Amino acid sequence: MSLSTLTSSLGTLGISTNPLIEAAALGSGLVGTSLLALYGYLRATLPTTIATSIVVEASAEEAWKVLSDFDTLPSWSTFINSVKGTPKVGSQWTVKMGGKSSSDDKNAFTAKATCAEYDASKFTFAWYGVLGVEAIFHGTHKLKIVPISPTQCRLEHGEQFGGVLYTFVFGLGKYAAAEKAYHNFNKAFKKQVERKA
Numbered sequence: 001m002s003l004s005t006l007t008s009s010l011g012t013l014g015i016s017t018n019p020l021i022e023a024a025a026l027g028s029g030l031v032g033t034s035l036l037a038l039y040g041y042l043r044a045t046l047p048t049t050i051a052t053s054i055v056v057e058a059s060a061e062e063a064w065k066v067l068s069d070f071d072t073l074p075s076w077s078t079f080i081n082s083v084k085g086t087p088k089v090g091s092q093w094t095v096k097m098g099g100k101s102s103s104d105d106k107n108a109f110t111a112k113a114t115c116a117e118y119d120a121s122k123f124t125f126a127w128y129g130v131l132g133v134e135a136i137f138h139g140t141h142k143l144k145i146v147p148i149s150p151t152q153c154r155l156e157h158g159e160q161f162g163g164v165l166y167t168f169v170f171g172l173g174k175y176a177a178a179e180k181a182y183h184n185f186n187k188a189f190k191k192q193v194e195r196k197a
Helices: 003-013 019-024 029-045 060-067 164-196
Strands: 049-056 080-084 092-097 109-119 124-131 137-149 152-162
Touching: 049 164, 060 137, 060 152, 060 164, 092 124, 109 137, 152 164
Parallel strands: none
Antiparallel strands: 049 152, 080 092, 092 109, 109 124, 124 137, 137 152
């Protein structure tokens, strides 16, 4: 059985894991021991969250209209190319991410995710995605608008990550690039909301 078949099968069964199982998945022997040492170091030093925010000169209601309008998202977003699915907790979403919404973007990817939170009264939504099985990669992506005044609000945008793939890829220099993508989305969101306000 190939690794992709195994991870797909385990994912279908909904098998979850924890950092000890993630470490065990790396193997044994000299190479495995070296990988475990690197993995342990990265797990101990690498942030597991990205947390960004930006102040928007518009009401929370105006900002929410833009953020929750998944149909127009591709026209202005620099990072989240599209979100398809019912805005209801537990529903399955298809999320395309990774650059401007062109189909030839080599960094773009599509994730199958579950709506983890959706509350229009609190101007917030989130999704939870798994790549293969949780031991490989998982994350909860959340966007929330916080009212500041009748004409000003703040977008809070972040993600909590885990898994072997996250630990190695982000630990080897990709964290800063990922964080920049979140900030770029925030700036594009601010521009779009303030243009429409």
